[in-house]
Amino acid sequence: MARTSLPIVPESVHTVFAEEYRGLRPRAPMPALEIKFRRFTSLNTTIRLRDGQLIVRLSDLLESAPESVHRAIAHILLAKLYRKPIEPVFADRYRRYTQSEAVSRQAERIRKDRGRKVLTSPQGHLYDLDEVFESVNTRFFFGLLGRPTLTWSAHVAKRMLGHYDAAHNTIVVSRVFDxxxxxxxxxxxxxxxxxxxxxxPVTVRAGRRCVHSRAFQAEERLFPELEQARAFLRRL
Known part of the structure; x- marks a missing residue:
């Protein structure tokens, strides 16, 4: 992932961060600020305190955001850093902006262009994901779903058991199952x-991303061994 910084951050962004810092810590000394936009593969935002300096890194996807969104980002990052309550209005503003249809599409395109998907193989020691996919496709989808790239994870992950990456049209399954x-x-x-x-697919309605729609949930409940499978996953 490229780490090249973009041109000088507008003074307005520094001003916003300084004002939000003062609002959260009215009596504390104002630290030096180093803010840069980076070519991240997603809407990453980070902040850390080093040697009395606040170092902020923002995704370049946020560079063109309105000042109100920059203010929301500043408030959220500073509140998290100093363990202060996050004002709901700022959390809602940031969520609505980043989950809007236009920004979501741009983020997915950038992630596809800049990101690098680590692929291993669909063939495991015990299970062949290609074979399992075709079996499930035939049983539940009349064989009509196009097969995405299927791969076992590079490591034995117990928190991320599986996920579908729409940007790369890839299903990754944790090796903990193999x-x-x-x-x-x-x-x-x-x-x-x-x-x-x-x-x-994921939809956006009124600024909210809907990952598991009612139709999704209804169809998921049709899986015959749903409760046994969920119980097994919980034990992991």
Missing amino acids: RPGTPRYAIEYLLYHEMLHLKH
Whole structure:
């Protein structure tokens, strides 16, 4: 991922951060500010305090955001850093902007262009994801879903068990499943869930991203071994 910074950050952004700092810490000395926009692969924002200096890095996707959104970002980052309550109005403003249809599409395009997906193989020691996909596709989708790239994760992940990456049209499954003792219905349910994301893409309504729509949830409940599979995933 490229880390080249963009041109000088507008003074207005520095002013916004300084004003929000003063609002949160009215009696504290004002630290030096170093703010830069970076070519991140997503809407990343970071802040840290080093040697009395506040170092802020913002995604270049946020450079053209209105001042009100820059103010919301400043408030949220500073509040988190200094463990202050985040004002709901700022959280809502940031969420509405970043989850708007235009920004979401731009973020997905940038992530596809700049991001690099780590792929291993669909063939595991115990399960072949290609074979499981085709079996689930035939049973539940009449074989009509186009097969995305399928891959086992590079590492044994227990928090991110599986996910569908729309930007790269890829389903990644944690290697924690590719071992003796994993029931077939568990890996089938995990793929079934991610395949539903293919059928029911994320939508944005009134500034909110809808990842699991009512139609998605209704269809998910049709999986025969749903409760057994969820119980197995919880044990992981």
